[in-house]
Amino acid sequence: MLDRATGEAVRTTDGATTRPVRFRGGGFTPAASRWAGLLALAAALGLWQLIGSLALVNPLFLPTPLGILRALFRLAESGALWQHVSVSLLRILSGWALGTASGIAVGFAIGLWRIARSVGITFVSALFPIPKIAVLPLLILWLGIGEQPKIATIALGVFFSTTISVYSGVDAVPRNLIRMAQSFDVPFATIVRKVIWPGALPSILAGFRITASVALMLVVSAEMIGAETGIGTFVLQAGNLMQTDQLMAGILMLSLFGLAVGRLISMLEARLLHWR
Amino acid sequence: MDLIAETISHRFDALDVLHDVSFTVGAGEVVAIVGPSGCGKSTLLSILGGLLQPTAGRALLRGAPPPGSLNPLTFVFQDFALLPWASVAENVAFPLLHTSQSALQRAAAVDDALGRTRLLDFRAVFPKQLSGGMRQRVGIARALVVRPAILLMDEPLSALDSQTRELLMEDFVDLLADGTMGAVYVTHNLEEAVRLADRIVVLSRRPGRIRKVVSVPVKRRERDEASVRTQLLELQNELWSLIRTEAIDAEREVQHA
Secondary structure, eight states: OOOOOOSOOEEOTTSOEEOOOOOOOOOSOOOOOHHHHHHHHHHHHHHHHHHHHTTOSOTTTSOOHHHHHHHHHHHHHHTHHHHHHHHHHHHHHHHHHHHHHHHHHHHHHHHHOHHHHHHHHHHHHHHTTSOGGGGHHHHHHHHOSSSHHHHHHHHHHHHHHHHHHHHHHHHHSOHHHHHHHHHTTOOHHHHIIIIIHHHHHHHHHHHHHHHHHHHHHHHHHHHHHHOSSSHHHHHHHHHHTTOHHHHHHHHHHHHHHHHHHHHHHHHHHHHHSTTO | OEEEEEEEEEEETTEEEEEEEEEEEOTTOEEEEEOSTTSSHHHHHHHHTTSSOOSEEEEEEESOOOTTOSOSEEEEOTTOOOOTTSOHHHHHHGGGTTSSOOHHHHHHHHHHHHHHTTOGGGTTOOGGGSOHHHHHHHHHHHHHTTOOSEEEEESTTTTSOHHHHHHHHHHHHHHTTTSSSEEEEEOSOHHHHHHHOSEEEEEOSSSBOEEEEEEOOSOGGGTTSGGGHHHHHHHHHHHHHHHHHHHHHHHHHHHHO
16 A cells, blocks of 8 residues: 655554554635735835835836825826816716616526527627727717717627626526426516526626726726826826826726725625625 | 326427326325436426426316415425525515515414424524525425425435434424325435325336336324334335336436436
């Protein structure tokens, strides 16, 4: 027999030797340590600041964290920050809400009805891979140069991802739960409301995470192509004027927005999916 | 109220599953369905409960359901089929949500069902916090809340360990004791069938046909007594001898599939 046990051998009173059985069951259960993550972030920021303070890198190419914070503070003081952020936020919220509402409706239709599934999946498969920002010029042509084409671009990007996550979620609801409800003569609408909706919710909320990022990417892209205000415009202008501290401040705002949305969705998940 | 299987046959595409199965479950009667793996036991139960349309034949109800019955044919599922996002009480109340009962009536019915299954202390608990046996108790409470005439039980104990099975079997005996509720009990466990059923329908291997209908000659309440154990064991052996060869063939068929 292959003896892989290690450890100290002990001789017992009857002369036989015993060894402790080697523990082999550790690992594969990674638990993230919050403090380790924060510590690593603080160390990276410290190193970055040190590099800047020692003038090892030209601040035109890499401003220091403190320089970026100062730029952010100046922008906040002048009111420019809120002006750009509020415009972008409004575009994101309108586009996301529009895309999410229509995506949920179409996703449920695809998940529940045969004809909607046959037609819907064909269209979604054909249109989903198109980079939505490429459609912006067409949308400007159709909707004019105001807010509508930007909001429509975001809504389109959000719509397809939401549709897919919703009908995947509906498909993933265990059929035995639906059969159980049918065995009690529960009406269709109640089955949708009480079985399919909560059953699909984990997938829908996971979709929200993706669509929030999609909305953020699209708003920046759309604003870089054709807008006078917004974070995307601000970042582009700062880059053109070589104001890298302001450029990084804009990027920091985008990062903070992404973090805030992620946190919000985590809170939603904790509240709505506590049963998992 | 009687439940009648009338010349039921069923095919899944090219697969012949059931052939010409007929029998009647009388009011308050417990009929077990046994047979080798894949003989169509669960398919037959789904057809009897209206969850599957047979290729030929039909399931019929004769007579009126008991007064106050909200769902005369009620399933108890092998995998419990509990809503994981709902508490025990919410799961039990689920079949009542679409009925015309008031909130007060609903709460009273849920309490009654929880009491009968000894779950009153667990009403706020979620399914994931319960053991397999407790989950099946919730499934039984959910079935009882609609005051069924006939329980359709699809291997309700097969996912449970032997001690829990024994305890739940005692519960089944108690629940079915007064004869107000009948049951169709699908199982591959002959001991369970002999312990619980008034009659046992033995199906052949696929396509399932009725090979024999065996009556259990001892009252259900007396089946725990030592004096009848030999008699019941003989009956169990008789059933096994009916099934054994086909069970071996069915197992080989599954292995080669």
